[in-house]
Amino acid sequence: MAHAWKHSWINGTGIRVVADIIVIVTATREFDWGYVHEQFAELWIADYAEELLAVSRAIYRGDKLTDAQQDMVFRMVSSGTYGNPAEAMHICMRRAVREGRSPHLAELRWFFLVGVCQRRPGVRCLS
Structure with missing residues (x-):
């Protein structure tokens, strides 16, 4: 979780982190979550961690996501x-x-295929 936070803070993190969280949460029934949450608080990443855990659980359960x-x-x-x-x-x-x-062709490809998606959320990305 701390590693995901670091990437999120610096460059962003891909959706794979959600898959990793789902595996951890579903595969570790006897995990000491109290201790883990204490560590999140100590690292000042508790809010991020809670949001990431909540979105991972919602995706896993198929719940409707909040905005x-x-x-x-x-x-x-x-x-x-x-x-x-x-x-x-x-x-x-x-x-x-x-x-x-x-x-420059690679840059143009990113501009048209990805950059447009960043500026216009309704546009589907092709890459």
Whole structure:
């Protein structure tokens, strides 16, 4: 959870963290959650941890998400594999250079396929 918070704070975290939380919560019936919550408080991440646990549980149970939970999930899905979209774009640009392709074409691809999704939540992302 602390690692997820760090990534969320720096570059964003992908939706995979929700899957990880679901596995932890469902596979560890005898987990000392009291101790875990004390540690969250000590690290000053209790609010983030509670929100992430709540959204993970809601997704697992198939509950309707609150507006705040929907926003959290949207940010995670928008973050992709590499954190925030800007970091993903830079990674794609560096990969294009290594492969002898134009980094500017990679940048344009991200602008049209991902950037538009960031600015217009109703638009479906193709990547």
